[in-house]
Amino acid sequence: MDTGAPHKLVIIGSGPAGWTAAIYAARAQLQPVVYIGIPKQDPGPVLPGGQLMLTTEVENYPGFPKGITGPEMMHDFQLQAERFGTRVVQDDVVRCEFSPDPVKVPHTLHTAENGIVRAHSVIVATGAVANWIGLENEMRLARSGGGVSACAVCDGALPPFRNQPLAVVGGGDTAMEEATYLTKFGSVVYVIHRRDSLRASKIMQERFLSRPNAKVLWNKRVVDVLGDKVIEAVMLEDTVTSERSRLDVRGLFVAIGHTPATKFLAGSGLELTEKGYLALNRRDSYTNLPGVFAAGDVSDEHYRQAVTAAGMGCVAALDAERWLAAQGVD
């Protein structure tokens, strides 16, 4: 139980957005407390550090010419935040009671293990979780780096995928974007879609379909992933005839949408978009509630990159700092 004075700033989430917010807030002497979450299976792994904890090599974050692994990067972000006095708590925030006047009556956050914590301002940076098909072998090979991934932009350029047959599951814009990206590396890129028409916008469809090594497998769903240490094939089932077939691939990229981590905000009064993301003003991190800010994938359904999340974390910390100063909290 946190019975002391309210914190100036609590940050919920420990991906690039949360840690960047913490670095800025700590340097601004806001003594931020970061709730990093408790590891769980959901059904895929959800870890403190977020989606980067499931990414092998990060090659597109500026400043790392030789690349860096996702977990190493998150470890370093944390060290940098701690260096300036960030306090780190391994716990989940499970419910929020946001106050209409958080200077007089601080926000109250209920946690899974430590009771309640009170804060004048909060940055929500809980990210989003990639949706998985939910197959046991899919999750096993995703965890072990065995060629199953939910992010082609993160992993697709890695050597094991070069000149190999690759598959993307899904029929939306993300699937098209990932599949188009993969055509640069794979010998052939199959899009496996459960219906006979794509949900993706025409332009994204055409971009993929115009590649010579692009192929769509219609009315198919993946029912198993085969391979011991690395993926060798997927087992497909026709959604019309139920016929099963084997497709040899060396990479499987699941692109069936993301779910923003906003469940714990139910009933809090925070405004969400139609798709469940936190709604923000276009260029800043202000939510509809005073003293509540958001950053990273939880409030970004479009870009979803480590570097954009980090930028949003910086914006949220600056917004929180200025808001606290304007309220006379120092």
Ligand code: NAP
């Ligand atoms: P999405 O539009 O929700 O599409 C998800 C796709 O996955 C759908 O085709 C869906 O099939 C399929 N799917 C869902 N669950 C499945 C399951 N269990 N097994 C097999 N297939 C499954 O998600 P998204 O593609 O990630 O896009 C999200 C939002 O971001 C969209 O608004 C999109 O326009 C936007 N976006 C934009 C860009 C861009 O403009 N550059 C790029 C990426 C994303 P059904 O079609 O049968 O439902």
